Each structure stands twice: as structure tokens, then as C-alpha cells.
Amino acid sequence: MATRPTAAELADYEAQADAWFRENTPKDPGFMLPLTFMEVSTDQQFEFLCAWQRKVYEAGYLGASWPTEYGGGGMHPDFQRIATKVMKKYDGPIMLNAIGIGWAGPLILDIGSEEEKKKYIKGMLSAEDIWCQGFSEPENGSDLGNAQLKAVRDGDEYVLNGSKIWTSLGDRAKYMILLARTSNEGPNKYAGLSFFLAPMHAPGIETRRIKKLTGEYGFVQCFFTDARIPAECLMGKEGDGWQIAMKTLEYERGAKVNLAGGYFLKELDAMGVVELARQSQRGGKALLDDPVMKDRMIDFMIDIQALNLNNQRRRMGPLVQDRPMGLALMNKLARTEMIRELTEFSLSFQGTRGGYYVDDPCAVDNGYWHRSYLNSFSATIGGGTSEIQRNIVAEHVLGLPKGR
Amino acid sequence: MAFSEENLANHLGGLGYSEEQIELMDVATSFCRDKSPIDKVRKLMADERGYDAQVWQEIAELGWLGIAIPEAHGGVGLSMAEVAPIAEQMGRRLLTTPFATCTVAAQALLAAGDEVQCGEWLPRIVAGEIATLALSEPHGDWTLSHVEATAKPNGDGYALSGTKQFVAYAKDAALVIATVNVDGAVRLALIEQSAIPDGALRREIIVDETRRTYELTLDGITIPASALLDAGRSATALGQIELASALLQAAEMCGGTQSAIDYTVEYLKTRKQFGKLIGEYQALKHPITNAYVAYEKARSHMLSAAHNFGQQGVGEIAVRMAKASADKAYSFAADRAVQFHGGFGFTHDCDAGLYRRSAIWHASQFGDAAWHRAKLADLLF
Ligand SMILES: Cc1cc2nc3c(=O)[nH]c(=O)nc-3n(C[C@H](O)[C@H](O)[C@H](O)COP(=O)(O)OP(=O)(O)OC[C@H]3O[C@@H](n4cnc5c(N)ncnc54)[C@H](O)[C@@H]3O)c2cc1C
Numbered sequence: 001m002a003t004r005p006t007a008a009e010l011a012d013y014e015a016q017a018d019a020w021f022r023e024n025t026p027k028d029p030g031f032m033l034p035l036t037f038m039e040v041s042t043d044q045q046f047e048f049l050c051a052w053q054r055k056v057y058e059a060g061y062l063g064a065s066w067p068t069e070y071g072g073g074g075m076h077p078d079f080q081r082i083a084t085k086v087m088k089k090y091d092g093p094i095m096l097n098a099i100g101i102g103w104a105g106p107l108i109l110d111i112g113s114e115e116e117k118k119k120y121i122k123g124m125l126s127a128e129d130i131w132c133q134g135f136s137e138p139e140n141g142s143d144l145g146n147a148q149l150k151a152v153r154d155g156d157e158y159v160l161n162g163s164k165i166w167t168s169l170g171d172r173a174k175y176m177i178l179l180a181r182t183s184n185e186g187p188n189k190y191a192g193l194s195f196f197l198a199p200m201h202a203p204g205i206e207t208r209r210i211k212k213l214t215g216e217y218g219f220v221q222c223f224f225t226d227a228r229i230p231a232e233c234l235m236g237k238e239g240d241g242w243q244i245a246m247k248t249l250e251y252e253r254g255a256k257v258n259l260a261g262g263y264f265l266k267e268l269d270a271m272g273v274v275e276l277a278r279q280s281q282r283g284g285k286a287l288l289d290d291p292v293m294k295d296r297m298i299d300f301m302i303d304i305q306a307l308n309l310n311n312q313r314r315r316m317g318p319l320v321q322d323r324p325m326g327l328a329l330m331n332k333l334a335r336t337e338m339i340r341e342l343t344e345f346s347l348s349f350q351g352t353r354g355g356y357y358v359d360d361p362c363a364v365d366n367g368y369w370h371r372s373y374l375n376s377f378s379a380t381i382g383g384g385t386s387e388i389q390r391n392i393v394a395e396h397v398l399g400l401p402k403g404r
Numbered sequence: 405m406a407f408s409e410e411n412l413a414n415h416l417g418g419l420g421y422s423e424e425q426i427e428l429m430d431v432a433t434s435f436c437r438d439k440s441p442i443d444k445v446r447k448l449m450a451d452e453r454g455y456d457a458q459v460w461q462e463i464a465e466l467g468w469l470g471i472a473i474p475e476a477h478g479g480v481g482l483s484m485a486e487v488a489p490i491a492e493q494m495g496r497r498l499l500t501t502p503f504a505t506c507t508v509a510a511q512a513l514l515a516a517g518d519e520v521q522c523g524e525w526l527p528r529i530v531a532g533e534i535a536t537l538a539l540s541e542p543h544g545d546w547t548l549s550h551v552e553a554t555a556k557p558n559g560d561g562y563a564l565s566g567t568k569q570f571v572a573y574a575k576d577a578a579l580v581i582a583t584v585n586v587d588g589a590v591r592l593a594l595i596e597q598s599a600i601p602d603g604a605l606r607r608e609i610i611v612d613e614t615r616r617t618y619e620l621t622l623d624g625i626t627i628p629a630s631a632l633l634d635a636g637r638s639a640t641a642l643g644q645i646e647l648a649s650a651l652l653q654a655a656e657m658c659g660g661t662q663s664a665i666d667y668t669v670e671y672l673k674t675r676k677q678f679g680k681l682i683g684e685y686q687a688l689k690h691p692i693t694n695a696y697v698a699y700e701k702a703r704s705h706m707l708s709a710a711h712n713f714g715q716q717g718v719g720e721i722a723v724r725m726a727k728a729s730a731d732k733a734y735s736f737a738a739d740r741a742v743q744f745h746g747g748f749g750f751t752h753d754c755d756a757g758l759y760r761r762s763a764i765w766h767a768s769q770f771g772d773a774a775w776h777r778a779k780l781a782d783l784l785f
Pocket of ligand 1: 136137138140141165166167169377378379383386387388391
């Protein structure tokens with residue numbers, strides 16, 4: 001690991017990054033930009049975001065702390081943190097290749113072979129190789145361990161049959177991290193699972209776009225019909241699949257942090273909600289004069305601040321002695337549920353104008369709040385539903401029994 | 405969609421801790437566990453005094469009563485931040501003593517007392533003599549400046565009149581600090597034990613049976629003029645009393661919430677119905693998880709309130725957020741604790757009831773969640 005930089009080095013770097021992002025952060029492109037990597041709907045959006053990610057990478061502000069031999073910058077993580085902070089300051093668009101640099105990349109760097117690191121890391125940073133995640137199936141979503149897509153070894157290849165669904169960026173991706181069943185034997189359903197770094201452009205793989213609650217596209221169903229992929233796509237050994245998938249989910253749920261940098265989701269500004277409330281009226285008076293509205297708003301602010309403090313406390317060993325993993329494991333649940341409730345609340349401020357939707361000229365903030373609320377479900381469902389998160393906290397933090 | 409709290413965080417305090425805080429947390433954790441097993445708590449509930457004099461002496465010897473008192477007055481010279489983790493462990497083990505009231509009384513003296521008053525009383529408090537606060541009145545208003553009790557000039561001193569309620573551990577107190585109205589201005593008055601006539605104290609029946617409070621009739625009590633604290637610093641002192649009390653309550657409540665959850669989780673892991681552990685039922689499993697999430701949030705707020713205590717502006721916001729979230733978390737956890745123990749939950753023997761009553765008690769003193777949210781709205785909007 002690179003040596004810890006001095007404050008002066010960091011300040012220099014920050015000044016450089018600041019100049020770069022001030023100069024290069026794109027202005028409004030004239031079409032709606034996705035707030036999250038799960039909302040990439042049109043070619044225009046896709047190409048714009050790929051180009052942006054490539055530009056940031058080439059400037060050295062993405063993957064700055066990943067090893068140079070695989071395409072990273074080889075610098076101390078503090079530099080990347082600063083670059084990301086500056087990116088945020090200029091409100092740059094999101095990094096599109098989330099599943100690549102957010103979870104597949106860290107996974108490969110952690111447990112991948114030398115060949116895998118050489119082959120995949122650079123392309124995911126430059127957004128040349130977009131990644132998707134083939135975990136969920138039509139019949140097995142929360143019960144991921146029951147995944148049934150078949151992978152049968154045939155000489156130097158595996159033959160895939162089955163279907164994956166809700167695959168974000170599935171129509172755009174070159175590679176998929178794929179959880180498939182190589183065996184029905186073994187002591188339990190998990191034992192027969194294997195993990196693949198699979199190409200998406202193989203004969204026998206087809207994708208169909210699915211229109212979302214918001215009216216946009218972003219995820220697909222994938223059909224595998226006697227699709228053949230090289231045997232070396234298998235990560236680890238046959239039977240390691242569940243373990244590797246769980247490691248991946250740790251990255252996805254933010255319990256483990258080794259990101260390449262950047263962000264995959266635009267942040268909702270807490271004070272923005274307060275601003276919206278300030279501009280809203282009830283009975284000819286400011287909404288925030290209404291004691292009930294005021295009380296609910298304060299309750300949210302207490303909640304928001306709690307999550308902010310939780311995030312700081314997570315890293316302070318002495319303040320998390322009793323249940324060291326508690327804050328990390330509850331993070332996704334607490335944040336996503338709060339955002340869902342808060343964005344829902346924000347719709348109620350708008351009075352009759354709450355009836356407008358995205359793109360109507362009269363919609364408040366061009367429908368930003370409606371879009372945010374409807375999209376909030378992507379996080380309370382995707383990556384393991386809130387109900388499943390509660391099971392996880394109950395079982396792994398409180399030690400409650402697993403349901404049968 | 406992610407969420408940026410940074411913007412909000414700029415207005416509010418962050419988190420941090422001191423070495424001393426962590427050391428005290430560790431010592432308090434084992435001390436409270438060892439000194440206050442639940443059967444002892446129950447034994448003391450039936451005891452007239454309500455706390456163990458021996459344990460009180462040990463608390464004094466540990467120096468805990470002087471943590472937030474300057475060394476010049478015999479204290480340790482730390483701050484309220486270091487007191488909070490002790491209160492948390494006391495709340496966790498339902499170890500109720502005059503600790504909180506003594507600590508806050510000392511803060512009141514520091515805020516509005518002169519050299520002579522501080523010089524006399526602070527070392528005595530550090531040594532374990534009990535000082536308590538007489539603030540509440542029959543009107544039940546949480547606003548500490550709403551005072552109807554009076555002090556009227558009488559010879560060299562003042563004659564007091566009115567009724568004070570919820571005066572903690574007054575029977576054993578060497579000093580009672582009461583709010584009184586002097587010519588339309590609220591002042592703090594020092595009342596020594598010897599000035600309190602027989603019959604002026606009535607033990608109150610309160611919802612939390614682990615505590616002792618008294619109603620104090622002020623009529624007939626006279627004090628010397630030197631027993632009034634500085635008029636100019638009254639408002640500051642009231643503010644300090646309110647925030648110090650709320651901080652210690654939030655800490656005790658976090659401890660109590662933790663225990664209510666632990667106690668219930670234990671039951672969910674052992675009690676079986678319909679052939680399986682009741683903890684497998686998500687109708688129980690998920691709400692107790694929600695209680696746990698609320699607890700961790702409340703604890704973050706409490707630690708922030710401790711860390712930021714005394715910071716102009718930020719400190720008050722942090723303390724009010726801490727009390728509001730602790731009330732929410734404790735009330736919910738303890739309420740579910742009762743329900744999730746079934747018929748046993750409804751018995752006096754079930755500890756869930758101790759936590760539920762404790763949560764009600766804390767909500768009733770120095771403002772509940774809604775009251776602190778209203779105060780926060782004034783501060784933030
Ligand atoms: C926007 C979005 C993007 C996504 N992207 C991807 C992706 O890229 N790759 C991928 O593999 N998947 C992706 N997913 C899929 C996601 O992981 C699944 O939708 C999720 O795990 C739930 O599975 P399911 O849809 O089959 O619902 P189900 O599992 O059928 O759940 C239905 C309901 O039952 C509840 N439930 C299920 N089991 C339990 C239980 N044991 N206890 C309590 N309640 C239970 C659930 O919480 C839910 O409310 C995405 C989903 C969304 C919404």
C-alpha cells in the first residue's frame with residue numbers, strides 16, 4: 001500500500017483536482033441524466049455517462065488507489081477520497097459502471113487470479129467494459145441461494161441454461177458476474193453454486209428490456225439457451241459460488257468499502273427537502289408554519305443526522321464495542337427506508353402540484369421529487385429487500401434464530 | 405438514490421470522544437453490572453431510601469461526582485462529555501442513585517453561584533453529600549422559567565412559598581436548589597437541609613419504582629439573602645440545568661433501551677410456541693430489529709450530544725436531538741418488550757415493565773420527544 005500522504009501533498013492534489021473538475025465537469029446536456037446507475041434508459045444517456053467515466057479515469061481521478069499493474073493509479077486511498085469529494089463538489093454525473101468498479105472490481109482484486117486482474121480491471125475503470133450482475137432469477141430473488149440457472153461443464157466450456165432477471169445494465173454490459181448452479185448434490189442448496197465472470201456476447205444469451213415503475217428502462221431479463229462460455233470464466237472452484245456472492249453483496253450493501261472512487265448514485269440533499277417545504281404553502285401560509293408538518297420535518301432531520309453520526313461512529317472502535325458489526329449491517333436498511341419515507345413526504349408538500357409528473361412544464365423541480373420517491377424503491381428492493389435486511393440484522397447482529 | 409447529510413451536518417455537530425471518556429465507559433460498564441444485578445434493583449425498589457448507601461459511597465470514592473467540576477473546587481476537571489457514558493451504564497443496569505441530580509446541581513452552582521457558594525458546596529458534592537434540584541411545580545409545565553413559587557424579603561433574608569414536585573432524593577439531600585420567583589424574576593435559591601421543617605417533604609408515588617422523589621412545601625422555609633444565586637446568570641443556569649439533565653437522561657435512556665432489547669431478544673431466543681422459537685416469527689423479529697436500529701441512532705445522537713455539549717448553538721441542538729431520539733427509541737423498545745413477553749410481560753415480575761416505566765418517567769421529566777422537536781424547530785427553521 002502506498003505511504004500515507006502529508007497534508008501538504010493532499011492539499012496540492014486537491015487544488016489540482018479542483019481545477020480539473022471545475023474545467024471538465026459537464027454542463028447540463030439538455031436531456032435528463034440518470035440519478036443512479038440503475039436508471040440508464042437511453043443510448044444518449046449511456047454514451048454520455050461512458051464518456052464521462054472514461055474522461056475521469058484518464059485524468060487519474062478514478063481508480064487512483066488501485067494497483068498500477070492493472071490500470072490503477074497506485075496512490076494512497078486518501079487521494080481518491082479527495083478526488084471523489086471534489087467530483088461531488090462540482091456535482092458531476094454519476095459513474096456508470098457501478099457493478100464493475102463498485103463490486104466486481106474489488107472482488108477480483110481481493111480474490112481473483114492474476115489473469116483475471118490483468119484482463120478485467122482496466123476495462124471496467126475506463127468504462128470500455130460495462131458489467132452487470134446476474135444473481136436474481138424469476139423464481140428466486142430474495143432466496144438467492146436457491147438460484148437454478150444451470151451451468152454444465154462440457155470440455156473447455158460451460159453450457160448455460162436458464163434465466164436471470166432485473167439485471168441492471170444487462171443490455172449494455174460486456175460481462176456479467178453470474179451465480180449459477182453447477183450441481184444439485186451437496187449438503188444444502190448453497191453447495192452447488194458457482195461464480196462466473198461471464199461474457200454477455202455469447203451465442204445463446206438474449207436480453208429483453210423491462211419498463212420500470214418510473215416509465216423508464218434500466219434493467220432487463222436475460223435468457224440463456226445452451227449458451228457456451230469458456231471454462232476459465234469460473235471464479236475460484238465449483239461450489240465456491242455462494243461464498244463469493246456473499247462477499248460481493250458486502251460491497252454492494254456498503255458494509256465493506258474498497259471502492260475505486262466516484263459515486264454511483266446522486267445524493268439527495270437534506271436541506272433541499274427543507275427548501276422545498278419552505279417554498280410550499282398551506283392555507284395561504286408557509287407550510288413550515290404548520291406545527292404538524294414542522295414536527296415531521298424535524299423528525300426527519302433527527303433521523304438524517306443520526307445516519308450521518310452512525311457513519312462517523314462506525315469507524316470509531318471504542319464507540320461500537322457491544323455489537324461491532326451492527327452499524328455496518330443496518331446501514332442499507334436505515335438509509336434506504338429513510339430516503340423512501342422522506343421523498344414520499346416531499347410529495348405531500350406540493351399540494352395540487354403533487355399531481356404533475358416528470359417533464360410537465362409545471363412540475364415542481366421538473367418532477368425531481370416524484371422521480372426520487374419512485375426510484376427510492378430501487379434501493380429498498382434491489383440489493384436485498386428491507387425485509388431481508390431486517391432478517392440479516394436480526395440474525396447476525398441480535399443473534400435471533402433463522403426462520404424455517 | 406443516496407443521500408447527502410453533509411449539508412445538514414455543517415449546521416450540526418460531529419462525533420468524537422476522549423480517552424477519559426472511553427476509560428470511564430469501561431470502568432462504568434463493569435461497575436454497574438456488578439453493583440446492580442436485577443434482583444438487587446428489585447430489592448431496592450422496596451427499600452425506603454431506594455439506593456444502596458454503600459454503592460453511593462463507592463461512586464463518590466471513584467470520583468464520579470466531581471467529573472465535570474473544576475479541580476479548583478475539588479473535582480476532576482473534565483466535562484459533561486465524560487459523565488454521559490457513566491449515566492448510560494447506570495441506565496442500562498437500572499442503577500438509580502442521586503448521581504444525575506447531584507451532577508446537574510453542581511452544574512447549576514457553576515453556572516450561577518459565586519465563589520463562596522461554589523467553594524462551600526462543590527467539594528461537599530464531590531465527597532458524596534447530596535444536592536438536588538426543586539424545579540417542577542403542580543402546573544406540570546416543562547418550561548423551567550415557569551415558576552410560581554416565590555421568595556419574599558423577610559428581615560435579613562427571604563421567606564419562601566409554593567410547592568415543588570419531583571425533588572429527587574430530597575429526604576437525604578444536604579442541599580436543595582429551588583427555582584423561585586423574586587420580584588418577577590426567576591432565581592435559584594439554596595436551601596439547606598436544616599431549613600426544611602418536619603413534614604415539608606412528602607414521598608411521591610412515581611411511575612418508576614426504582615427512583616425516589618418528594619414533594620416539597622416551601623411555605624415556612626426561610627433562607628438568608630446569601631443563599632440566592634446570581635440574578636444575572638439565572639437564565640444561563642436554567643439552560644444549563646435543562647441541557648445537562650436532558651443529556652444524562654438521554655444517556656440513561658440509551659442504556660435502558662439496550663437492556664430492553666437484550667432482555668427481549670433473550671426471550672425470543674428461548675421461548676417456543678407452535679413448535680418453534682418465537683424469534684423466528686417476523687412479526688416479532690422485525691419490530692425488535694427496528695427497535696435496535698432506533699437504539700443505535702439514539703446512541704449516536706447521545707454520543708454527539710456528549711461530545712458537543714457546551715458548544716454554543718450546536719450543543720443545544722445535539723442534546724435536544726439526543727433526548728428526542730432516545731425517548732422514541734426507549735418508548736418503542738420497552739413497549740414491544742412488554743408485548744413480546746405475552747402474559748408474563750404483563751406481570752410485575754417481568755423486567756420489561758421496569759424498562760417501560762423507566763421510559764415513561766424519563767419522557768415526563770425535562771421534556772418528551774415532541775417537546776424537544778418543537779424546540780428544535782425554533783432552532784433550525
Ligand atoms: C432497480 C432494481 C435493480 C436491480 N438490479 C439487479 C441486478 O443488477 N442484478 C440482480 O441480480 N438483481 C437485481 N435486482 C433484483 C433484486 O435483488 C431483487 O428484486 C430482490 O432481491 C428481491 O427479489 P424478488 O424481486 O424476487 O422479490 P421476492 O423475493 O419475491 O420478494 C417479494 C416480497 O417478499 C418479501 N420476502 C421475500 N422473502 C422474505 C423473507 N424470507 N422474509 C420476509 N420477507 C420476504 C420481500 O421483501 C418482498 O417484499 C434489482 C432490483 C431492482 C428493484
